[in-house]
Amino acid sequence: MKKLSVIGVIMILFSLVLTGCNGTNKESSDENNQEAETVNIAISDEPKAEQLDATTYNSSMAIxxxxxxxxxxxxxxxxxxxxxxxxxxxxxxxxxxIFYLNEKVKFSDGSPVDAEAVKFTIERAKFNNEMSSLQLLSNLEKIEVIDEQTIELTFTEISNQILAELCQTRPLRIMSPHSVEEEKVSGKFIEAIGSGAFMIKESSAEHVLMIPNPYYNDENPVNYQINFKMIEDGSSRTLALKSGEADIIGGTLGAVTDSDIGSFESDTEYNVVEFEGTMSHFLAFNPDNQELNTTLRNVIELAIDKASLSDKELVGLFRENVQYVSEVNQKAVTYDIEKAMSILESEGYAKNKAGYYEKDHQELSFDLVIQTTEFPEWKQQAELLENDLKKAGIKINITILDREGYYDALWKTKEYDLIFYRTYTDALLPYNFLNSLYHNTEEEHGVLANDEVLSQLLDEFGQVIDEQQKQQIADKLFKRISDETLAIPIDYKDEKFVVSDKISEFSYSGLSDSPIDYKNLMVK
Structure with a gap:
């Protein structure tokens, strides 16, 4: 009996050693994740992790x-x-x-990130986004797998935005075919399987917990897990950080006001980190409102004291670090309320008893739509703008909508006269942003403009390869936007975050819509 007992002990020990050596063993992995530090990240909208299909827009941008x-x-x-x-x-x-893939990369289920997976992702993105304006999807003629690590894309016409579109957060990041039923392009989505730093462990309407992907970074995974928490209100995100409920707040994940950020700057328990951004916030106009013609849009810009809205010098729609922006292709409009009123009077407007201009018994009154879930600072900026325009004899009615109602107004109902919006992450290469919002189609005018000249310039830009030609067309594009006052800048946004002392190193990815560099995030 004694001999058998020793053998049994040896076998048990041997078994334990084998289990410990197996880095991908599920039980071992679960134990490691339970010990891993959790980083809580505040986001402004519901994560919807159960719909995290890389080729759709169904889940929160942040995840x-x-x-x-x-x-x-x-x-x-x-x-x-x-x-x-x-x-x-x-x-x-x-x-x-032609793309040559990194042959060492694997998905979180251990399968290879190969040419077939890339082909599957692009074909699924095209299937799920039939009306997309992305060149990669709309101009795609065929995809050919050359070998396991090489894939060739052929387009029906010159497509100069492909690299920029592939950088975006969605819908062209690469997913495993195992993510859908029967690995079919049209298959029902089952689970999120990617090659990124994390995989989903559990989720609800309020949060999504993600654990390290053991195959990430050539099987050198991160040593922490993350928990995205939906906290809709900006002030509540600030309180969550102070209470320890959150470890990271700010940026497009879940913005907080500059005044709230300032409250952390002298507190050693937190670190305020700031990176130069490329995003602009701006005032846009409903192209269906015929009263808001070029002259009246120009009057509105003249009447806005931009210095009260931002600490940056606001020159045009795009800030100076965005590609193709130069000192000459955007013009600064100087605050001049007297000139604004003089133009209105020359157009036949006269002030009524309430102090607002009117013509033909029609008062200059416009509805401004904003949201504060993602951009809490818009409330104060809207009120400052309202006060400026009141001085100029223009009445502004501010409507604050929830996130869903706001985007419905922008994209669907069009129930606004003026609206605050922001340029996209890919404002680094502004064509995609302008094309999606300012380009007329055969069916309808652009979302934020009805300008055939601008649409023609956008078409021309998308058809050239030579960088000098691109710059020449971009000069005309930006000048047209300025001359026609198709967007009025209200702020140039840097990327500002506040992190708890749990985070020893925080790096910005360079992309506003996915701002955290997980590989270089260091947790104490």
Whole structure:
């Protein structure tokens, strides 16, 4: 009996050693995750992790980059650098792209990130976004797998935005075919399987807990887990950080006001981190409102004291670090309330007893729509703008909508005269932003403009390869926006975050919509 007991002990010990050596063993992995520090990240909207299909727009923008990686990335200065694609080639005519994949990368289920997975992702993105204006989807003619690590994309026409579109947070980050039923392009989504730093462990309407992907970074995973928490109100996000409920707040994840951020600057328990951004916040106009013509839009800009809205010098829609912006293709409009009123009077407007201008018994009164869930500072800026325009004899009625109602007004109902909005992350390369919002189609005018000249310039820009030609067209594009007052800047936004002392190092990814560099995030 004694001999058997020793053998039994040896076998048990041997078994334990084998289990400990198996880095991908589920039980071992679960134990490690239970010991891993949890980083709580406040986000402004419901995560909807059960719908985190890389090729759709169904989940919170904030959580895509935790699970999925792009073929191409931006570097700190907005140039392209390798992502899942180690390198690429572009044909001289701009119609063919060949991508050579990093052969070491695996998805979180251990399967390879290969050419077939890339082909599957792009075909699924095209299937799920039939009306997309993205060149990669709308101009795609065929996809050919050359070998396991090489894929070739051919387009029907010059497509000069492919690399920029691949950098975006969605809908072209690469997902495993195992994520859907029967690995079919049209298959029902089952689970999020990507090559990013994390995989989903549990989720609800209020949060999503993600644990390290054991195959990430050539099987050198991060040593912490993350918990995205939905906290809709900006002030509540600030309180969550102070109470320890959150460890990271700010940026597009869940913005907080500058005054709230300032309250942390002298507190050693927190670290305020700031990075130069590329995003602009601006005032836009409903193109269906015929009264808001070029002259009246210009009057409104003249009557707004931009110095009270931002500590930046606001020159045009795009800030100076955005590609193709120059000192001459955007013009600064100086605050001049007397000139604004003089123009109105020359147009036949006269002030009524209430102090507002009117013509033909029609008072100059406009509805301004904003939301404060994502951008809490908009309330104060809207009130400052309302006061400025009141001095100029223009009445502004502010309507604050919830997030869903706001986007319904912008994209669907069009129930606004004026609206605050923001440029996209890919404002580094502003064509996609302008094309999605200012370009007229055969069916309808643009979301924020009805300008055929601007639409024609956008078409021309999308068809050239030569950088000098691009700059020449961009000069005309930006000048047209300025001359026609199709957008009035109200702020240039830097990326500001506040983190708890649990975070010893916080790095910005360079992309506003997926701002955290998880590989370089250091947790105490």
């Amino acid at each position: 895509y980059s935790a699970v999925y990686e792009p073929l191409v990335e931006y570097d700190e200065k907005g140039a392209f650098k390798p992502g899942l694609a180690a390198s690429w080639e572009i044909s001289e005519d701009g119609k063919k792209y």
